[in-house]
Amino acid sequence: MQKLSLSRYPKRMECYDISNISGVDKVGSMVVFIDGEKDLDSYRRFKIKTVEGADDYKSHQEMMRRRLERLKTDSEKFPKPDLIIIDGGKGQLSSVKQVFDEFFFMKTIIFVSSFNL
Numbered sequence: 054m055q056k057l058s059l060s061r062y063p064k065r066m067e068c069y070d071i072s073n074i075s076g077v078d079k080v081g082s083m084v085v086f087i088d089g090e091k092d093l094d095s096y097r098r099f100k101i102k103t104v105e106g107a108d109d110y111k112s113h114q115e116m117m118r119r120r121l122e123r124l125k126t127d128s129e130k131f132p133k134p135d136l137i138i139i140d141g142g143k144g145q146l147s148s149v150k151q152v153f154d155e156f157f158f159m160k161t162i163i164f165v166s167s168f169n170l
Contacts, residue, residue, distance in 0.1 A: 063135035064088060067120075069149075070140035071101070071112045079104060081116035085134075095131075109141065110148035117152040124158075 066086040073079040079101035085092045099119055104111045123131050139145050152158075 059136070061135075065132060065134045066136045066138065067134040068138040068140070069113065069116060071109050071116065073101075073107050073109075073112070075107070079107070079112050081112060083116075083120065110144055113139065113141070113145050114148050114152050117149050118155075121152065121156045121158055 064087065068084040068086075069081060071079060071081050081099035081101060083095075083097040083099070085095035087095075097120075099116045101112045101115055103115055120131075124133060137149075139149055
């Protein structure tokens with residue numbers, strides 16, 4: 054917690070990544086941990102529908118928009134996370150931050166890349 058500068062232990066963590074095969078079949082993944090244990094029932098896949106080509110930034114944005122829309126309509130089944138982890142670099146982080154700003158969604162987000170492991 055100290056390395057991440059968190060004020061409290063995150064009860065619900067959501068981790069996101071985008072996978073694509075030659076920019077054609079793009080899929081986003083949401084992996085969820087509750088109290089440090091994986092919650093397989095909460096895992097989700099997001100088929101990326103609106104992004105042309107292999108644009109990781111826009112794919113992350115689409116995935117997060119859909120997740121945050123779901124938070125508005127079904128917050129009981131998909132509650133607000135305490136921590137969001139993005140697999141990527143500064144570009145992915147800033148593209149997701151833009152979506153958070155659109156939704157006025159304030160949460161701790163971090164990014165994971167081979168450079169900060």
